[in-house]
Amino acid sequence: MKKILNKKIVFFGGKGGVGKSTSASAFALTLAKQGNRTLLVSTDPAHNVGDIFQKPLSGKPQTLTDNLWAIEIDPDEETKRYLDGVKKNLKGLVKSKMVEEAHRQIDLAAGSPGADEAALFDRLVSIILDEKAAFDTIVFDTAPTGHTIRLLTLPELMGAWIDGMLKRRQSMNENYSAWMEDGEPVEDPIYDILHKRKERFSAVREVLLDERQTEYVFVLNPERLPIVETEKAVQTLKKHDIDVRTLVVNKLLPKEETSSFFQKRMEQEKEYLEWINRTFAQDKIYIPLLDGDVSSLEALHQVSERMEAELYVRP
Ligand SMILES: Nc1ncnc2c1ncn2[C@@H]1O[C@H](COP(=O)(O)OP(=O)(O)OP(=O)(O)O)[C@@H](O)[C@H]1O
Ligand SMILES: [Mg+2]
Numbered sequence: 001m002k003k004i005l006n007k008k009i010v011f012f013g014g015k016g017g018v019g020k021s022t023s024a025s026a027f028a029l030t031l032a033k034q035g036n037r038t039l040l041v042s043t044d045p046a047h048n049v050g051d052i053f054q055k056p057l058s059g060k061p062q063t064l065t066d067n068l069w070a071i072e073i074d075p076d077e078e079t080k081r082y083l084d085g086v087k088k089n090l091k092g093l094v095k096s097k098m099v100e101e102a103h104r105q106i107d108l109a110a111g112s113p114g115a116d117e118a119a120l121f122d123r124l125v126s127i128i129l130d131e132k133a134a135f136d137t138i139v140f141d142t143a144p145t146g147h148t149i150r151l152l153t154l155p156e157l158m159g160a161w162i163d164g165m166l167k168r169r170q171s172m173n174e175n176y177s178a179w180m181e182d183g184e185p186v187e188d189p190i191y192d193i194l195h196k197r198k199e200r201f202s203a204v205r206e207v208l209l210d211e212r213q214t215e216y217v218f219v220l221n222p223e224r225l226p227i228v229e230t231e232k233a234v235q236t237l238k239k240h241d242i243d244v245r246t247l248v249v250n251k252l253l254p255k256e257e258t259s260s261f262f263q264k265r266m267e268q269e270k271e272y273l274e275w276i277n278r279t280f281a282q283d284k285i286y287i288p289l290l291d292g293d294v295s296s297l298e299a300l301h302q303v304s305e306r307m308e309a310e311l312y313v314r315p
Helices: 020-033 049-053 075-090 096-109 115-134 145-180 189-209 224-239 260-279 297-312
Strands: 009-014 038-042 062-065 068-072 137-141 214-220 244-252 283-288
Touching: 009 020, 009 145, 009 224, 009 244, 020 038, 020 049, 020 062, 020 068, 020 137, 020 214, 020 244, 020 283, 020 297, 038 049, 038 115, 049 068, 049 297, 075 096, 075 115, 115 137, 115 145, 115 189, 145 189, 145 224, 189 214, 214 224, 224 244, 224 260, 244 260, 283 297
Parallel strands: 009 137, 009 214, 038 068, 038 137, 214 244, 244 283
Antiparallel strands: 062 068
16 A cells, blocks of 8 residues: 555645646545545645635635545735734733834734744644644645745754743743742743743644654656756755655656657656656656646546556555
């Protein structure tokens, strides 16, 4: 059985335009058709999952078909929600005359690099921790490679960052207790908030690093640049203890074409497929190039059927 099956969480990543959204949608549809409650989540700021299913989507799960729901994360909305949360946390922590200035600073931070990512990551954490019980599988369609790698390695970075903050606060509090000379530990709401976040990040990290629960899929085409980029991405993720164990090789030329033009392209494709086989020991799912874009449910069913055959029929 292919490693991608029976997982709680499946991420689809890859270079721009290789077919991440198409593959993630087709895979989610395949699972749903087999009776698995499936949630498809798009984390790509330039969405097109809603276009593929021809349904408007939002930040809350919307029904697509039997057993299939989808969420599109809107980065602006998430950034706003995230910063509102930060403001709420500040209540009672900051002297009231400081609140206005603190809010101004937070609003300024909304436009800074990284704010969108932090917000997106926060939503990812909440989807994984809070929706996991309600679905058999959550399928993530991600943005092109670099963005996804940053996102997936955030739990590690954020964990280290929060650890540092917690240590600093702890020693500050200890000094303060000693200075007060009554030895009573001081109450520190900021410490508690940080600690809670740390616990949620650790919980997510555990899920993301558990290969029985989470699968990482890279989509590529039998072409030079996607192969090179996939090699690099697989190595980078490996450094962060994330194992990519499945590849979708998408847009294979149709074998029935016999013109000399196609013969030539086919020969080149054969070389790239050999390169892929030599380089990657991962499970592979092969999807042919259809005669048009996968922008209707009918075309998506076609891809899904092909995927199903690859998942269950081939050894
Ligand atoms: N097997 C296929 N046959 C024909 N067209 C395909 C196939 N797979 C994907 N496409 C088309 O290729 C284009 C890119 O696919 P898709 O949007 O799934 O890629 P993506 O990797 O999600 O792109 P992005 O990096 O922009 O998110 C779309 O127009 C899609 O319909
Ligand atoms: Mg996409």
